[in-house]
Amino acid sequence: MALTPPLLRLERVAFGYADGTPILSDVSYCLDAPRLVAISGPNGGGKSTLLRLIAGLLTPSRGNIELLGGTVSQQRHRLGYVAQHPTLQADTPLSVRDIVAQGRLDARWWRRLGRNDHARIDEALAALQITELQGRTPRSLSGGQRQRMLIARALAANPDMLLLDEPCAHLDRAGGDALMATLAALAQRLPILMVTHDLEQAWPHLGELLHVERCLSRRSLTLPDIHPTAHPTAHREAGHR
Numbered sequence: 001m002a003l004t005p006p007l008l009r010l011e012r013v014a015f016g017y018a019d020g021t022p023i024l025s026d027v028s029y030c031l032d033a034p035r036l037v038a039i040s041g042p043n044g045g046g047k048s049t050l051l052r053l054i055a056g057l058l059t060p061s062r063g064n065i066e067l068l069g070g071t072v073s074q075q076r077h078r079l080g081y082v083a084q085h086p087t088l089q090a091d092t093p094l095s096v097r098d099i100v101a102q103g104r105l106d107a108r109w110w111r112r113l114g115r116n117d118h119a120r121i122d123e124a125l126a127a128l129q130i131t132e133l134q135g136r137t138p139r140s141l142s143g144g145q146r147q148r149m150l151i152a153r154a155l156a157a158n159p160d161m162l163l164l165d166e167p168c169a170h171l172d173r174a175g176g177d178a179l180m181a182t183l184a185a186l187a188q189r190l191p192i193l194m195v196t197h198d199l200e201q202a203w204p205h206l207g208e209l210l211h212v213e214r215c216l217s218r219r220s221l222t223l224p225d226i227h228p229t230a231h232p233t234a235h236r237e238a239g240h241r
């Protein structure tokens with residue numbers, strides 16, 4: 001019987017930007033089932049860099065990333081990625097629904113959206129609980145509502161994995177808690193990797209925690225590390241999502 005490949009496998013991945021300073025080295029990790037995975041660690045530790053490597057926006061200098069049973073370049077079109085500071089024209093005349101609908105546009109962007117597209121858009125709006133906001137413009141939304149809209153746009157593309165960089169940044173406690181609960185519900189069927197600096201907030205919702213830390217002492221500068229950490233409370237409360 002053929003073994004199912006993992007959703008994501010990193011093997012001894014290393015990366016440094018053009019100035020040659022190592023940011024990540026020897027990162028290994030395997031995700032074999034949908035769950036909500038937080039990537040946390042100190043500022044500058046390499047969290048966003050790791051997410052960009054998985055998204056195929058950067059290429060490892062060493063090591064290998066296997067994604068959804070193939071290489072990153074083969075499979076990256078199956079990912080939904082929401083960057084930390086996505087560019088969005090605040091004064092766009094487009095509605096929230098129009099923006100979520102962009103998730104349905106592919107290389108044939110001029111095609112008319114069909115019934116299936118609209119069903120996916122409706123589902124994405126509902127999953128992020130913004131159906132009633134669909135006629136509004138982004139300008140009139142709160143930070144949390146705008147973040148939900150951007151995640152809905154990624155979800156409308158029907159991705160097989162979501163990568164979110166600081167989805168709760170700039171949200172107040174209540175907005176962040178609500179978004180985390182939404183993501184945890186989604187992650188029961190869709191693997192989600194999210195960068196967060198607010199572990200306290202994410203903790204009750206997590207299925208797994210990855211700690212990324214670029215070591216700053218001179219001796220260990222080349223040995224930043226990542227530790228998959230089982231979190232008993234999170235596993236118990238989240239039913240091991």
Ligand SMILES: Nc1ncnc2c1ncn2[C@@H]1O[C@H](COP(=O)(O)OP(=O)(O)OP(=O)(O)O)[C@@H](O)[C@H]1O
Pocket residue numbers: 017018023041042043044045046047048049050195197
């Ligand atoms: N395009 C780039 N060119 C050169 N260095 C970069 C680039 N992007 C990030 N870095 C550096 O790489 C290191 C890791 O950055 P990264 O954004 O991955 O960290 P992070 O853990 O996500 O940080 P934060 O919590 O502050 O967002 C930092 O020292 C940063 O200055």
